[in-house]
Amino acid sequence: MNTPLKQHLIDPEVCIRCYTCEMTCPLQAIEHDDNNVVVNAELCNYCMDCIPVCPTGSIDEWRVVNNAYSLEEQYSWEELPEQQEIAADNGDADLDALDEAMAKLLADAHQGAGGKSKAPASAAKPTINLYNLGKPVEAVVQGNFRLTEDGADTHVSHIILDFQGHPMPVLEGQSIGIIAPGTDGDGNPHLPRLYSVSSPRDGERSGYNNVSLTVKREEHGICSNYVCDLKKGDTVSVTGPFGATFLLPDDPEARIMMICTGTGSAPMRAFTMRRQRAVGSENGGMTMYFGARSPENLPYHGPLKKVPENLLKQYLVFSRVEGMPKEYVQDRMLMHQAEIGEFLQDPNGYVYICGLRGMEEGVGEAFEKIAKGINVDWTNLRDSMREEGRYHVETY
Numbered sequence: 497m498n499t500p501l502k503q504h505l506i507d508p509e510v511c512i513r514c515y516t517c518e519m520t521c522p523l524q525a526i527e528h529d530d531n532n533v534v535v536n537a538e539l540c541n542y543c544m545d546c547i548p549v550c551p552t553g554s555i556d557e558w559r560v561v562n563n564a565y566s567l568e569e570q571y572s573w574e575e576l577p578e579q580q581e582i583a584a585d586n587g588d589a590d591l592d593a594l595d596e597a598m599a600k601l602l603a604d605a606h607q608g609a610g611g612k613s614k615a616p617a618s619a620a621k622p623t624i625n626l627y628n629l630g631k632p633v634e635a636v637v638q639g640n641f642r643l644t645e646d647g648a649d650t651h652v653s654h655i656i657l658d659f660q661g662h663p664m665p666v667l668e669g670q671s672i673g674i675i676a677p678g679t680d681g682d683g684n685p686h687l688p689r690l691y692s693v694s695s696p697r698d699g700e701r702s703g704y705n706n707v708s709l710t711v712k713r714e715e716h717g718i719c720s721n722y723v724c725d726l727k728k729g730d731t732v733s734v735t736g737p738f739g740a741t742f743l744l745p746d747d748p749e750a751r752i753m754m755i756c757t758g759t760g761s762a763p764m765r766a767f768t769m770r771r772q773r774a775v776g777s778e779n780g781g782m783t784m785y786f787g788a789r790s791p792e793n794l795p796y797h798g799p800l801k802k803v804p805e806n807l808l809k810q811y812l813v814f815s816r817v818e819g820m821p822k823e824y825v826q827d828r829m830l831m832h833q834a835e836i837g838e839f840l841q842d843p844n845g846y847v848y849i850c851g852l853r854g855m856e857e858g859v860g861e862a863f864e865k866i867a868k869g870i871n872v873d874w875t876n877l878r879d880s881m882r883e884e885g886r887y888h889v890e891t892y
């Protein structure tokens with residue numbers, strides 16, 4: 497009989513097909529087809545390099561198996577198989593030792609990384625991977641508007657895509673992929689780049705089959721420059737939707753705390769619009785900490801001024817305004833310890849963090865300090881909030 501093996505797998509329901517793990521793996525053990533991203537058990541040496549770079553935690557899946565799942569099996573999955581019973585006399589001691597070693601490796605890999613989360617229990621069921629690499633859908637550009645001011649050092653665009661007669665059932669918090677035309681240095685078609693949708697489920701304009709994106713032009717960025725240069729009437733190849741956990745609870749009473757930087761505000765805009773359409777002029781129970789270099793660089797700065805305070809409490813912080821001290825979202829959070837402490841103790845409070853990878857650590861430290869002030873161990877609280885679908889991080 498074979499010695500049991502701990503096999504590294506990727507959750508196809510949660511994976512957003514950003515291919516970051518594949519680009520990171522030093523052994524080329526991760527590969528994809530039109531449908532899924534999978535791990536070759538014969539090549540994976542558990543180096544864990546792919547764990548911290550995954551924005552969703554879908555990479556962090558393991559099954560103890562007697563015979564490794566083949567690539568073909570993994571390519572055919574729409575969801576992960578359950579853990580199978582492994583016979584008790586089948587190398588228990590080996591497995592215990594392996595578990596211990598893996599726990600240590602994983603803990604190291606998770607330093608500063610998002611970790612796995614669950615969808616809120618009341619969230620609507622998302623559609624995943626309706627359009628894939630082999631079968632993208634064509635959308636038509638309805639509009640492309642610059643969001644940051646002309647003289648600002650960043651260029652962020654708001655792009656509206658119309659899906660015409662094709663279904664595109666996105667939920668707020670999900671992402672779609674855009675395939676830039678042309679080929680890469682090896683002559684292969686470009687892989688899609690993932691962007692969070694910034695419009696709510698019923699359309700950028702209510703009742704229209706359209707979706708908006710919030711995209712920053714990156715120097716040398718193939719897809720971001722392609723998207724920011726799109727003109728009305730252009731057609732675009734789209735994959736998705738992707739993402740199954742960073743979703744809104746469907747309970748209008750749920751309180752929402754959103755913490756974001758730059759274009760990480762995209763899903764927060766979608767959440768806010770969804771809430772506004774759901775509750776009208778009633779209390780929205782939403783709070784947002786939003787960091788940008790300056791007001792000119794903050795996406796949706798103008799429209800945000802029109803959002804009523806009882807729908808969304810906003811704290812906009814800036815890091816590069818002349819004559820002002822540098823301020824990050826976590827600095828402002830620390831000025832609101834009593835309010836956030838109260839929020840953390842509310843079982844109906846949901847936290848969403850999106851934006852720069854670096855913010856995760858600082859925001860985590862702020863929460864830790866605030867939790868300490870109410871005599872709560874942050875790590876335990878965060879882990880139980882994650883388990884309950886109430887703590888969500890998506891950072892790149």
Ligand code: NAP
Pocket residue numbers: 551650671691692712757758759760761762787788789790793814815816824825826850851852853854855856858890891892
């Ligand atoms: P940016 O303009 O470079 O930065 C936004 C603000 O964050 C600036 O004020 C910046 O301050 C500040 N900041 C820098 N390091 C920080 C830290 N450690 N903690 C807290 N704040 C910090 O932002 P951006 O280029 O728009 O970047 C947004 C990021 O979000 C991108 O990496 C993008 O890929 C990601 N994103 C993720 C998703 C997603 O996960 N679904 C969606 C959209 C965007 P400084 O003055 O120090 O630079």
